[in-house]
Structure formats: structure tokens, C-alpha cells
Amino acid sequence: MITVGAIDDDRMLLEMLKSWMSALPDIELRNTAATVDEYVRLGVLDQIVLLDLNLKDDSSPAENVMRLATLGCKVLVVSIIADQKYVIATLEAGAQGYLTKDHGPDALVTSIRQIAAGDLTPSPELAFAVTRDNRPVRPSLSAQERRLLSYYARGMTLESAARRIGVSARTAEDYLNRVRKKYEEAGRPARTKLELAQRFREDGLEDEPRL
Amino acid sequence: MELGAATRGAERWLVGATGLLRLVQLLPWLAVAAGGRWHTYRGPVVVAVLYVGYACWAMVLFWNGRRRQGFSAQWVVADVAISVGCLVAVGSLCEPEYATTWQNWALAPAMGAAILSVVFRGWPGGVIAGITLSLAYVIGVRGDLTGPAPATGTVIGNAASLMAFTIAAGLVADRQRSTARRTDRATAEALRAQEAEATAEARRARLEERVRQYGLLHDNVLTTLTLLSAGVGGVSPELRERCKMDASFLRALVSAVNDASPEGLNAALGRVTYDQGLLGLQIHHSHDGVAQDLPRPVVEAIAQAVKEALNNVAKHARTAEAWVTAEGHGGSVVVSVADHGCGFDTATTRAGQGITRSLRQRMAAVGGEVEIDSRPGEGTYVEIRWAT
Numbered sequence: 001m002i003t004v005g006a007i008d009d010d011r012m013l014l015e016m017l018k019s020w021m022s023a024l025p026d027i028e029l030r031n032t033a034a035t036v037d038e039y040v041r042l043g044v045l046d047q048i049v050l051l052d053l054n055l056k057d058d059s060s061p062a063e064n065v066m067r068l069a070t071l072g073c074k075v076l077v078v079s080i081i082a083d084q085k086y087v088i089a090t091l092e093a094g095a096q097g098y099l100t101k102d103h104g105p106d107a108l109v110t111s112i113r114q115i116a117a118g119d120l121t122p123s124p125e126l127a128f129a130v131t132r133d134n135r136p137v138r139p140s141l142s143a144q145e146r147r148l149l150s151y152y153a154r155g156m157t158l159e160s161a162a163r164r165i166g167v168s169a170r171t172a173e174d175y176l177n178r179v180r181k182k183y184e185e186a187g188r189p190a191r192t193k194l195e196l197a198q199r200f201r202e203d204g205l206e207d208e209p210r211l
Numbered sequence: 212m213e214l215g216a217a218t219r220g221a222e223r224w225l226v227g228a229t230g231l232l233r234l235v236q237l238l239p240w241l242a243v244a245a246g247g248r249w250h251t252y253r254g255p256v257v258v259a260v261l262y263v264g265y266a267c268w269a270m271v272l273f274w275n276g277r278r279r280q281g282f283s284a285q286w287v288v289a290d291v292a293i294s295v296g297c298l299v300a301v302g303s304l305c306e307p308e309y310a311t312t313w314q315n316w317a318l319a320p321a322m323g324a325a326i327l328s329v330v331f332r333g334w335p336g337g338v339i340a341g342i343t344l345s346l347a348y349v350i351g352v353r354g355d356l357t358g359p360a361p362a363t364g365t366v367i368g369n370a371a372s373l374m375a376f377t378i379a380a381g382l383v384a385d386r387q388r389s390t391a392r393r394t395d396r397a398t399a400e401a402l403r404a405q406e407a408e409a410t411a412e413a414r415r416a417r418l419e420e421r422v423r424q425y426g427l428l429h430d431n432v433l434t435t436l437t438l439l440s441a442g443v444g445g446v447s448p449e450l451r452e453r454c455k456m457d458a459s460f461l462r463a464l465v466s467a468v469n470d471a472s473p474e475g476l477n478a479a480l481g482r483v484t485y486d487q488g489l490l491g492l493q494i495h496h497s498h499d500g501v502a503q504d505l506p507r508p509v510v511e512a513i514a515q516a517v518k519e520a521l522n523n524v525a526k527h528a529r530t531a532e533a534w535v536t537a538e539g540h541g542g543s544v545v546v547s548v549a550d551h552g553c554g555f556d557t558a559t560t561r562a563g564q565g566i567t568r569s570l571r572q573r574m575a576a577v578g579g580e581v582e583i584d585s586r587p588g589e590g591t592y593v594e595i596r597w598a599t
Contacts, residue, residue, distance in 0.1 A: 012438050080433055081462050084499060101437050102459055102495070124534060125497065132499040132538065151592070155495065155534020155549030160589045 002116045005031040005046035005073065007039050007064075009056040013101075017050070020105050027112060036064045046073055048115050050108075051095075053079030053086055061086045062187075065093035066194045074115050078108070087129040091180070092187030098126040122176055127153035130179060139182035145175045152176070215395025221387045222280050225330055230273040233323040237266055240316035251309040258304050261297055262316055268293055269320065282331040291340045294324035295347040302351020310352040311362045311369070318348055322373050329381035341377040345370040425464070433461045456488035463496045475503030476537060476544065479514040484535055487521040493532045494521070500539035509597055512577040513546055516570050520548040520593045523566050528552025528591060543598035551590040557583050570595070 004027055006017050014032040021029040030046055033039035035057045039049070049068050053061050061077070068075045075095045077087070087098050097111055097120045107123075114120040122130075131150045141149070144165060151161035152172075162172035240262060249255040272290055276282050282290075297317040302310045309315070321344045329337020348370055355362045439446055440455035463481035477498050484494040517535060524533045530552035537546045557563040563585070570581040570593065579597035 010434060010438070013441075016438065016441055080429065080437055100462075100495075101441070102455070102462065102493075104441060124495065128497045128499070128536060134500075153497075154536045154547040154592070154594075155551075156592050157551050157590055160584070160586075160592065163586075163589070164584060164592070 002027045002048060002112060003046045004029045004112060005033070005039060005044070005049040007033050007036060007049060007055070008052040009034045024109065027109065035059065036067055040067065040071070045071060048112055049073040049075050051075050051077050053077055053083065053090070062089035062093040063194065065090045065095045066191050069094040069191070070195050076111055076115060084129050084132060087126060088133050091126065091130070091183045092190070094184060094187060094191055096120050097122060099123050100125055121158065122180065124153050124155055130183070139186045141179060141182065145179055148172055148175045149179060215391070215398060217391040217394035217398070218388070219280070221391035225384055225387065226273070226276045226280065229323065229327050229330060230276065232326065233269050233273065233320055236319035236323045237269065237316070239313060239319065243313055243316070248314070251306050251314045252304050253306060254304045258301055261300060265293065265297055265320065282327060284332060287328050287332050287336070287340070290324045290327055291343060294321040294344060297321070298344065298347040298351045300351070302348065303354070307354050307358060308360070308362070310355045311365045315352065317351065318369060321348060322376050325373055325377040326380040329377050330384040334381060337377055337381055341374045345373050348373065428461060433458055436461065455493065456485065459488060459494060459496070460485035476501050476505055476510050476513060477503070479510050480517060480535060480537055480546070483514050483518045483521065487518070487525065490525050491531060492521060492525050495532070495534045498537035501537045501544055502539050502542060505544065509577045509579070512573055512579065513595055513597065516573050516581065516595050517546060517548055519566065519570060519573070524548070524550045524552060524591065527555065543596065546595040548593040549590065554585045554587050554589045554591050556587055557585050
């Protein structure tokens with residue numbers, strides 16, 4: 001059984017997710033919340049958390065992902081539209097993947113199962129955001145990785161994209177994983193800082209420094 | 212052509228200046244007349260009548276010039292002709308040795324006539340008028356060129372100064388006018404810049420308003436449509452499909468807002484993907500960094516090519532999903548249409564050859580390129596490239 005949490009400020013969407021997932025034998029939506037604060041207060045731990053990209057409390061998407069990852073959840077970011085900048089930020093913050101809501105329940109369920117099995121294929125939207133990442137400081141990708149990602153982002157199947165750049169499907173998968181790892185590593189310093197800050201908070205160090 | 216304010220001012224100034232000059236040129240003889248030295252003329256009455264007649268003509272001439280802000284060729288020719296007549300007549304009516312003195316009142320206003328020609332009818336007319344008037348002066352005073360003490364030096368000096376004044380006046384007029392034109396051009400430019408600024412300001416305001424409205428669309432309508440299309444509220448499958456499509460159209464539109472142009476490629480592709488959505492295809496439309504000031508024919512050619520490629524997906528690919536992406540790289544753009552359908556052999560199937568030729572022709576017309584990559588069982592990938 002895969003335990004799932006969902007954080008979205010849209011009550012209706014949460015209800016809808018619940019009714020979908022109640023029919024699935026291997027997935028259970030246990031906890032829902034409108035904000036990350038609210039979810040953290042629940043004091044629970046789900047294997048996978050579905051996180052809305054832009055929450056109404058104006059919290060930073062990247063920080064939300066980091067906080068959940070620090071708890072030990074795997075995070076799948078979902079949103080109405082793909083906002084390039086935030087998508088990249090959540091990837092660096094350690095999110096497992098990213099989906100736009102127009103994909104429908106099947107794609108969501110597939111992604112959840114893949115994350116649970118530890119082999120999520122990135123969505124083309126995510127790949128698109130990565131290929132268009134032009135920040136001055138960004139993980140450097142090899143020319144082949146970039147080409148593969150770019151064809152995949154344009155909607156080619158991984159197999160076709162692999163054939164087009166002249167590598168095997170297996171190698172193409174390695175490329176995708178390498179790219180994800182590069183982004184994860186690029187976000188590590190920020191995550192470490194946040195983890196430290198959180199530990200301090202838990203120890204009560206932040207407000208009353210010990211003498 | 213519309214004259215600028217400074218040019219009109221310069222013309223007015225030139226009319227006034229030449230008028231004042233003519234007045235000053237006519238006045239000195241009144242002192243001669245008041246002196247009562249009528250014995251210096253062979254026909255004093257005729258000389259006086261000619262003077263009064265000339266003064267009246269000058270008044271009519273400048274009154275008309277003032278009214279019309281200039282002098283037509285007819286008026287200038289008439290002025291020169293009357294001045295020539297007076298030069299010959301008055302010069303001839305002077306007693307010997309007096310034709311080269313102030314007794315000959317016709318010389319000064321004749322200079323005025325030459326100046327009027329050069330100022331208002333340009334260099335060729337002005338020079339011809341100057342030469343004609345100089346000759347008429349010489350003919351009038353011919354009596355003084357003979358006899359015991361010929362005044363040849365004075366005559367040549369007067370004729371030469373008539374020409375010199377004419378040329379000087381022409382130069383002054385040219386300078387006045389070019390300064391005025393420069394001023395007018397600068398003024399017009401400043402005005403245009405002001406208007407452009409106002410237009411840009413209005414555009415910014417419209418854009419801000421659109422961003423605000425799109426924000427509202429995103430928060431309300433798009434979210435609701437997405438929920439309905441996902442099946443919330445138990446809507447019928449047909450309505451769900453419809454909501455899904457409208458949502459995807461709105462999604463493309465809302466995310467296109469940062470590119471600022473409703474006429475740009477992103478909006479055009481948004482419309483194409485919406486229309487295709489009506490035919491039952493779910494299209495994932497992404498774009499980034501596409502210049503929104505591509506030439507209109509290029510936008511249309513790309514949109515049509517994408518439409519044709521999507522039609523092909525709907526007809527032959529046996530899939531309900533397609534991806535349309537548009538990426539800008541500086542002045543160039545890459546637009547792709549991809550599906551995970553059944554694919555085809557681009558070389559051997561007739562449909563494959565047909566679409567390839569048609570898309571290539573379409574894009575070649577605007578200087579673009581098309582590449583189609585497909586294999587049976589592997590989906591189809593169409594890449595459209597265009598660069599400035």
C-alpha cells in the first residue's frame with residue numbers, strides 16, 4: 001500500500017482526489033491540507049506528498065518542497081500551469097517530479113506508482129523547463145543529455161528520442177536520471193541550510209540561544 | 212506640403228523685411244522734392260507722377276504679398292517690369308550729370324525689385340532680374356556716360372552694387388529659410404517622439420490590464436474548468452471533454468501573457484491547438500522565449516503548418532494526444548509537433564510523402580525548414596525551424 005498526502009488550497013480538488021483513490025487497491029490518500037504548515041502540524045508521514053505549486057499562503061514552492069523532503073516524504077509537484085521558474089526551483093529543492101493538472105488521474109496514478117517504485121520518468125513539461133533553464137548558475141549538461149532532453153521535452157517518446165540522438169533506450173534513461181541528479185545536487189546546499197535551520201528550531205536554539 | 216510654424220514665420224519675416232526695405236528706398240527722394248530742385252529734370256511733372264504711381268504700385272504689391280505670405284511669379288515680373296520702365300524713364304528725364312545722383316529715384320527701389328525676385332523666386336529668376344535692372348539703369352543714365360566728364364565709374368559702381376545687394380539678399384533668405392526648416396524638423400521630431408511615448412504608455416497600460424485579467428482567469432475560470440474536466444461534480448463525459456479543451460486553451464493563453472502580444476506566435480498556436488482540441492485531440496502546448504514580433508506571414512505559415520501536422524495526427528496517428536512546443540533562440544524559432552501514435556514510413560507511404568512536401572512548401576515560402584521524423588510504431592515528430 002502506498003500512502004499519499006495531498007496539499008492544495010482547493011478543497012474540491014482534494015475531495016476529487018480522495019474519491020478517485022478510494023477505488024485504487026494499492027494507493028491510499030490519507031492526509032490532506034491546504035498549506036504545508038497545516039500538513040506539518042498534522043504530525044504524520046506519508047510516503048508521497050502531492051504538492052500544489054502555488055499555494056494561496058504565498059509560501060515559496062521550493063521551500064515547501066524542502067520542508068516536506070526534510071520530513072522524509074517524496075514530493076510530486078502538480079500545478080495548473082507550468083511556471084518555468086518555479087518548476088526548476090522545486091526540482092532543485094528535491095522534488096521527485098512535476099505534472100500539470102491537465103494530465104488527468106491516470107497520469108497522476110502512474111507517476112505515484114513510479115515514484116513508489118523509485119523509477120519515475122520525468123514529465124515532458126519538466127524536461128521542457130530544464131531545457132529552457134538559462135539562469136547564469138545552472139547545472140551543466142552534456143551536449144548529448146541536452147539533445148535527448150530537448151526531443152523528449154517536445155513530446156517524443158524516450159525510445160524515439162534515444163534513436164534520434166543515436167543511443168539505446170537504456171542509455172537515454174541513464175541520461176534522464178543523471179540530469180535529475182545534477183539538479184538535485186545543485187539544490188543540496190540550500191537544502192542543507194534549511195535542514196540546519198529546522199533542527200535549530202526544533203532544539204529551540206533559534207529563539208533562545210543557550211549561554 | 213504642410214509648412215511648419217517656423218517656416219511660416221520666416222516667410223512672414225521676409226515679406227515684412229522686403230516691404231520695409233522698399234519704403235526706405237523710396238523715402239529719400241521726398242527730401243529731394245522738398246528741396247525744390249525741380250530744374251534738374253527735363254520733365255519734373257512726369258518724374259513726380261511716376262514717383263507717386265510707383266509708390267502706389269509698391270503699396271499694392273506689398274499689401275498683396277502680406278496677404279498671400281509671398282509673391283507669385285506674375286507679381287515679381289510685374290514689379291521688375293515697372294522698375295525697368297521707371298529706371299529708363301526717370302534716368303532719361305534727368306538733366307545731364309544728375310542721372311547718377313539722388314535725383315534719379317528709380318535706382319534704389321529697383322534694387323528692392325531685384326532683391327524681391329531673388330528672395331521669392333530663387334536664384335535663376337533673381338539673377339536675371341538683377342541683370343535686366345542693371346542694364347535698364349545703364350540705358351536710363353546713358354546721357355551721363357558721354358560729354359566732358361563721363362560718370363562711368365559711378366554708373367558701374369551702382370550697377371555692381373545692385374547685383375551685390377541682390378546676391379547678399381539671396382544668401383540671407385536662404386539662411387533664414389534653412390534655419391526655419393531645421394527648427395520645424397526638430398519640432399516635428401519632438402512631437403513624433405512624444406506621440407510614440409504616449410502610444411507606448413497606452414500599450415503598457417493595456418498589457419498591465421491584460422496581465423491582471425489573466426491572473427483572474429487563472430485563479431477562477433481555469434481552476435474551475437480543470438476540476439470539471441477531471442470529473443468533479445459528476446458532469447457528463449461530453450461536458451468534461453469540453454471543459455478539458457477550454458481549460459487547455461485558457462492555459463496556453465494565460466501562460467502566453469508574459470510574451471505580451473495577442474498577435475504573436477504563442478497566441479496563434481494557442482488558437483490552432485484549441486481548434487484541434489475541438490476535433491478530439493488533447494494537446495500539451497508549451498512555449499518559451501519566442502520572439503513576439505516575428506513577421507506576420509511567418510507566424511501564419513508556422514500556425515498553418517502546425518495545424519496541418521495536427522490534422523495528420525488526428526487522421527492517421529491513432530492517438531488522442533499530441534505535444535506542441537515553441538522555443539525561441541534569439542531571432543530564430545523552433546516549433547515542434549509530436550505524438551506517440553502509430554507513426555509511418557516517411558519515405559514509402561504516400562501520405563508521408565504528401566505531408567512532407569506540403570509542409571516543406573509552406574515553410575519554404577517564408578524561408579523556413581521542416582523535418583519529419585517518424586517510423587512505424589514510434590510516433591511522429593515534426594520540427595519546424597525559422598531564423599531571421
